[in-house]
Amino acid sequence: MTRNEYTIQELLRRDVYVGETKVGVIVGERNHPNTDRVRSMRISVESDIADEYMRKPAEMAPLSKELVHSIMDDGSVKLSKSMRELQRRWRNTVRIDESLYAPDEMEDRAVQDNQGNEVGVIVGLLKKKRTYRGVIVETRPSVRRDFGLPERINIPINAFSKTRESLDEVVLSRTITKLLSLPSYIQINGPDINTDED
Secondary structure (H helix, E strand, O other), X not given: OOOOOOOHHHHOOOEEEEOOEEEEEEEEEOOOOOHHHOOEEEEEEOHHHHHHHOOOOOOEEEEEHHHEEEEOOOOOEEEOOOHHHHHHHHHOOEEEOOEEEOHHHHOOOEEEOOOOOEEEEEEEEEEXXXXXXXXXXXXXXXXXXXXXXXXXXXXXXXXXXXXXXXXXXXXXXXXXXXXXXXXXXXXXXXXXXXXXXX
């Protein structure tokens, strides 16, 4: 079964099951011009599932399209993997504002500060001890000039406050100036940052 066999329009608002267990409801997917880059859908997760299978419960989480096995006669979506596999994938995510995001949902997003100034675009993620600690951002030329920054900087995950799904942006909880003075920003851009090799 190919990953693109079902469109998001066919799957929207459908209940998702692993065996007899309801996982959640499909609520959409990332708005991205290159549909091949969108490998995950967004699901609203059942609270008891979130409590049991997430390190810290989240209301929204990604669901990899490749896990969709079929649409059942009752209209629900059946997944091809176990809850353990879903749990493993949820551990390989980024948490922003009580929602989990898969790596493919983060890459290519614009980064803005809380005043609406664009910092740059996410081009990768930084993982340490099997947890995503930050994102790699290719900075805008104007930001490089104004703040004396290199072409790429690392921004810690905890510096983000929310995402804007319609505009495909991630928003910082502070201004660029305040970001640059954060201890976590200084540490993640230091010479001794060691990250996991994938």
